[in-house]
Amino acid sequence: SAVISQKPSRDICQRGTSLTIQCQVDSQVTMMFWYRQQPGQSLTLIATANQGSEATYESGFVIDKFPISRPNLTFSTLTVSNMSPEDSSIYLCSPGLGGHNEQFFGPGTRLTVL
């Protein structure tokens, strides 16, 4: 499996500010998935980012709130904009490494918004 890293691992932010989460993979990947896990909840897909095209957002998530960048095949960022306490969650990236029979996740970014 690939090595997947995320920065920051955790952060505490003030409401109204924005945070950019970075995801780095040690191999080239076409697809990058971003998920949110609210406290005590399951994982929910935010968006799918394909290098060279606009990200596709799931119902309930919009680009203005969660802009995503994919500058190359090993890196992606997710920004959580104009944060509120409801954005307090773990955010995880998950690269599409090509194999359909496995799906790995980054270690996650634990965000607390005050």
Next chain:
Amino acid sequence: AQKITQTQPGMFVQEKEAVTLDCTYDTSDQSYGLFWYKQPSSGEMIFLIYQGSYDEQNATEGRYSLNFQKARKSANLVISASQLGDSAMYFCAMRGSGGGADGLTFGKGTHLIIQP
């Protein structure tokens, strides 16, 4: 659209016993994949096992096996000889016919506690 149902919010099991975690799914896709993940308190998502809809045999990975009953749309995880380190949240997930191009849909999870 896919849907995953995990009906056991929490389970207590004695160490060394076998554990079965339930998962049922719903999809209109003919081709799909089913996944199980372990999430310890640290928050990381650990991939355990995968079952493809066309796989004829149940998947196994060490102490983990997947009891796949396609007609019943169930994909239960079986952990043999449970250990204290197995205590964690367990999530069942699936993706549809898009294969690696599709994200995963997750169930609500089961909190498994192994007691000594």
